[in-house]
Amino acid sequence: MTSFTRRHALGAGGALGLAAALAACGSDTGGGDGGTPELTDEGNDLTVWFMKDSVSEKAMDWLKSAYEEKTGGTLTYEIQVWEGIVSKLQTSLASTSSTPDIIELGNTQAPTFCAVGALLNLDDLEEDLGGDSLTQSLVELGSFDGSLYAAPFYAGSRVFFYRKDWFEELGLEVPTTIEQLTSVATTLHEANPGGNADFSGLWLPGIGAQQCYAWLFTNGGRIATEADGKWAADLSSEESQAAFAQVQEIWSKASRAGSVTDPTTGGELHVPFNAEEAGMIFGFNWQYKSIDDKLKDKVGFFGFPGVEEGGTGHPFAGGSNVAISASSQKQTAAVEALKLIFAKEFQEFFATEGGWVPGNIDHASALGDDDLATLTAQAVENSVGTPAAANWALVEGARTLDDFFVALAGGGDPVSLATTADASITDMLNKS
Template sequence: MKSRLPAASAALLLAGTLAACGASSPSSSGTPEAAELTVWFMKDSFSDEVVQQFRADFEAAHEGTTLDIQIQEWDGIGQKVTSALASNDAPDVIEVGNTQVAQYAASGGVVDLTDKIDDLQGDDWLPGLAEPGNIDGKQYGIPWYAANRVVIYHKDLFAAAGITEPPTTRDAWIADTQKLDAGGNQGIYLPGQNWFVLAGFIWDEGGDLAVQEGEGWRGALDTPEALAGMDFYAQLQALGEGPKDSDEANPPQADVFAKGTVAQLISAPGGAGAIIEANPELDGKLGFFPIPGPTADKPGAVFTGGSDLIIPEASQHQELAYEVVKALAGEKFQNQMAAAMSYVPNRVSLADALVGSEGAAAMAHGATNGRATPSSPSWAAVEANNVIKEYMTQVLTGGDPAEAAEQASATITQILDTDS
């Protein structure tokens, strides 16, 4: 970015759009005793370099303490965290999606950190990132970082196809991707179950995943608008070789892109770090642009979300666990993270950390059309049951779109009604 305004705008925009996602607080008396702590980070949240630097810094500042940072897969994480919270051997700190905090807090296994808000400078948090972690006035989830998806592209393949500027409309995007999908390359790598991307296409058409009716919720994948969004997804997905029955983690899409024959993928900007780690020769060859919308006047709709940090009640070292949370949510790590991963920091005052990043600039522009998943507290159960993923695979493998959407919508309605 060439000015400070876009970065600040990104933070403010995400503050307004990020939403949707029992317990004694750790004591603050005395200095916590040294211990070995187990910390769960999600796959592809951070590069190995960022993780290793944090571990080294924390252990240096807390003599005798060691961190066992374990990387978790998103697929199936809901049940894994729920089981951990109910066990006697839970991790000490867990990264969770912001849409998941309400689900975990309801289990009674998450520490209430409300009395730590001032110590963590909570008055400076992005409101939209902090709100999902606050359940009935209690802060269970500490906001960590925010992001939305962009298109990461291979500059050399674009140039070879004669494409000099990234597309700004859906029609141009399809046309360019068709050009790229030639000569042995994949125009785009888009797995069949990337439902966050589908959500954006549905929102662009004026539809939604579910809608509130009175005090209840109804699945809405069977509306004409949602079906149009699924149709566009199918058109785009067909211009690559992405699997129709798995998501972006299976196989890791960064590894696929790193082979050098994929022109585009859809990811948070930080995904570029995983690509370069897998293939250093691509360093300097990656570009970013916002997901195109139906018209050039605004980018395509995107899901804007982020991650929170929670401390399980079953942690045997809650005071030290809080020190980990404080360090991860603190200014030093937030600035390092923003520079390395192009994520939006958790504080409004740290927005300048995004200045100068091409990926962050694309993300900031995309955030102007950001949306959240349905605000039902039971939405996490829809995600956990893979309802939308299975619907997408059914359509992409030849099923009748209208029939599949009707079945999926009925399932969503049932889940939201049952769990509400």
């Protein structure tokens, strides 16, 4: 599962009808009213939908056994694929006869389902699941109107991979501000230690919107903000424009990857790194396994730096949330299963089996104590998410941010591009 797969799981067709369809046939016991419904209890045998490759067999076996021991009931797993999952959930969650009891949702899918009455209110459970230790960027995406409906399941966030030998050769230090990052990337680019005509100091693809969010969020910009029930896009703000100037400087001085518009190519960061066409890449911890063995002892890592010395970087986090269907007739049993999902034993499987940061970040130590593991956990803890708007699916389906950053990488005027994108995003997020 990749960030590209998640991003395009909400296609334009499914996104356009999702909110209306679910609102029309959603359960009255669901979210959106801020209240906690009376739990139903019609047996202990549950159906659980997890996405392909999200949860290991070992983790599912543990959960199945622990649940049976605790309740006497059986968990039946149905593994789903990302393609088409939104329309499948749209149909299933609206019916008491066909709904799964527990579901996994992509974190950027969660806001729509939270807003339309499809999920059970989890406010009374939040402390039991982890409270303040839950990944806050995913808490925001799993909440609506101040209440939690989809709890953080697991997450991943990007860190920088760099060639330690080239840094040493050129006398470079690990950057601790965005300005230093640009300087280091430019020095690497000009020196071209890889001796390759396609060399980039930092390989930053034009299609890499989710990578570029780190500059946006760290500068204090946001994609959109909400006030009094209305959303307003934020790409034209002073903070956002400062971020866009920084990424454009990298594309003009330190990266030949701005012209990359194919999502598959843009996601395969190990390819230019292994070909010695990149001094740095900005990727997930699990991508380290794709680095050539002959290079692995030459790779170092650092997190996204702050604007000022000693500041904190705020990358985007991709991941999943987990929820209980509001249409489930076995909600009491589903609550017990959800508590087990957030038990230390199950949460640690995300780290040890999947290489992800658990939804309860207190259990992230299971990733290990090396630099990559530590930096990954810190990145998730400091992450910021996309807007927790019911209509965010429309923006993703329209590829508005992808197109914006591709145009920005091509040298487009950031003010003009932001003005156009802001109008489109604001309109979609407020569409009734």
